[in-house]
């Protein structure tokens with residue numbers, strides 16, 4: 001698929017068909033995650049690919065906002081290492097975008113489950129601890145997000161860019 005088409009087609013898809021994702025497709029999505037740029041080219045992010053139905057159902061309990069994980073056929077948990085890079089959050093976030101767009105390119109639908117919460121340390125710790133325990137993630141890793149995916153069982157209209165006059169400025173803010 002051409003990039004502009006992928007960018008427009010990417011929507012949050014939270015209902016999935018009961019159809020497995022092949023190893024080849026997952027491999028291409030994993031490769032995309034690893035191709036994402038990182039500040040100073042430091043390896044600050046790691047990924048956990050989850051395909052076990054039992055674990056996907058369990059991860060649904062990580063926050064109230066990921067009920068769709070129980071129907072997902074795979075998830076990629078994106079973690080970051082503050083000890084490796086001060087840019088871990090940006091690195092992990094960019095990798096999330098690559099994963100989401102690569103999933104769309106494969107004909108999958110994906111959804112983003114926020115785990116790390118920058119403004120609520122207690123909530124973040126609670127969510128991260130749930131995922132950490134389930135997946136045996138070491139304590140020094142931050143857990144940014146879970147991207148769930150599967151073949152879409154719902155259709156959403158492609159996006160168009162929003163009114164550019166409000167969000168886009170030329171040369172100077174307000175210009």
Ligand SMILES: Cc1cc2nc3c(=O)[nH]c(=O)nc-3n(C[C@H](O)[C@H](O)[C@H](O)COP(=O)(O)O)c2cc1C
Nearest residue numbers: 010011012013063065066111112113114115156159
């Ligand atoms: C940082 C971030 C956090 C998000 N957290 C959640 C979440 O916890 N649960 C959820 O269902 N969707 C979550 N989303 C998905 C957004 O709500 C969704 O992308 C947005 O409403 C725009 O819809 P679209 O993806 O179809 O364009 C999150 C998206 C981002 C970028």
